Amino acid sequence: MFILPSGESLPVTRKNTVMRHVVRTSILPSFVSQPRVDNANPGQINSNEGIVRDIRKILSEVLKLPEDSICDDKSLIELGLSSLTAVELVGKLNEISLHQVLASDLYEIKNLKQVVTLVVEGITPKGLENNWLLPLNNAPNHVTKIICFPDLGKMLNLEICNFTNSTKAAKHQIF
Amino acid sequence: MRYWLDAPSTLQLYAVRIPNRTNYSDTPYAENLDELAEIFMRDNYSFINSTPFVLYGQCLGGLMAYEIARKFPATGCQLKRVIVASCPSPLDLAAFQREISSLPTFDDVKRLFSGGGTS
Numbered sequence: 001m002f003i004l005p006s007g008e009s010l011p012v013t014r015k016n017t018v019m020r021h022v023v024r025t026s027i028l029p030s031f032v033s034q035p036r037v038d039n040a041n042p043g044q045i046n047s048n049e050g051i052v053r054d055i056r057k058i059l060s061e062v063l064k065l066p067e068d069s070i071c072d073d074k075s076l077i078e079l080g081l082s083s084l085t086a087v088e089l090v091g092k093l094n095e096i097s098l099h100q101v102l103a104s105d106l107y108e109i110k111n112l113k114q115v116v117t118l119v120v121e122g123i124t125p126k127g128l129e130n131n132w133l134l135p136l137n138n139a140p141n142h143v144t145k146i147i148c149f150p151d152l153g154k155m156l157n158l159e160i161c162n163f164t165n166s167t168k169a170a171k172h173q174i175f
Numbered sequence: 176m177r178y179w180l181d182a183p184s185t186l187q188l189y190a191v192r193i194p195n196r197t198n199y200s201d202t203p204y205a206e207n208l209d210e211l212a213e214i215f216m217r218d219n220y221s222f223i224n225s226t227p228f229v230l231y232g233q234c235l236g237g238l239m240a241y242e243i244a245r246k247f248p249a250t251g252c253q254l255k256r257v258i259v260a261s262c263p264s265p266l267d268l269a270a271f272q273r274e275i276s277s278l279p280t281f282d283d284v285k286r287l288f289s290g291g292g293t294s
Binding site (some may be wrong): 132146153 | 178182183187190202215222223232236255
């Protein structure tokens with residue numbers, strides 16, 4: 001049972017079913033939604049555990065593969081995705097996704113993490129490349145994003161900010 | 176910003192690429208900061224709001240971070256902090272912005288900042 005703060009509602013998919021994986025990761029208190037560190041398999045995806053498990057199950061059903069054979073680092077093409085199975089897979093992914101997943105998105109996907117990103121955040125691998133936001137580090141288990149806005153003046157090549165003098169001496173203001 | 180590459184694995188850092196200022200040129204050019212913030216929200220809201228996030232801005236980037244933060248609802252969003260460095264309080268910049276817009280040439284803008292930057 002969830003008690004929601006006033007003004008908030010449960011996230012639902014386009015088919016009006018509750019997005020359980022989003023509830024787990026964003027509505028529950030942070031100490032509950034902290035990703036577990038998988039010491040036995042440090043390379044494995046262990047954030048968004050619920051959705052990863054659901055996606056792995058879907059891939060297993062559609063591609064007719066045992067779940068443990070669906071590696072994190074294999075593309076869907078390598079796992080045997082065809083035009084027919086892509087249609088079936090899109091239908092199943094759209095049942096659990098808030099964002100619309102297209103069959104064409106699936107062919108660009110290179111690993112399971114990108115499937116999760118597509119389903120949870122609606123961002124295709126191509127979209128991420130062209131996005132405003134350029135990832136600076138690789139933190140697959142992150143619980144917080146830091147969005148860094150560079151100095152626009154410097155970017156605009158307007159030499160209006162005296163960086164050499166001001167950066168070290170600047171008083172950092174925190175709101 | 177490069178020092179942040181050693182950030183703990185619980186933090187995912189993203190650098191914002193301003194449309195038409197870097198290689199990313201699919202988004203229309205923004206005429207002013209408010210419009211830039213609007214476009215940013217339109218393109219990135221669902222992505223950055225999917226997990227708790229912090230906005231960090233340097234110098235005039237701090238002003239943009241502030242403008243974007245104002246566009247998030249007071250409740251029900253994942254914005255945790257806005258950190259502004261090397262920038263005066265954006266509230267103090269309102270008069271400054273009016274002054275800038277009335278200046279006729281770029282040389283005047285440069286002259287305005289010749290006294291030591293914005294901090």
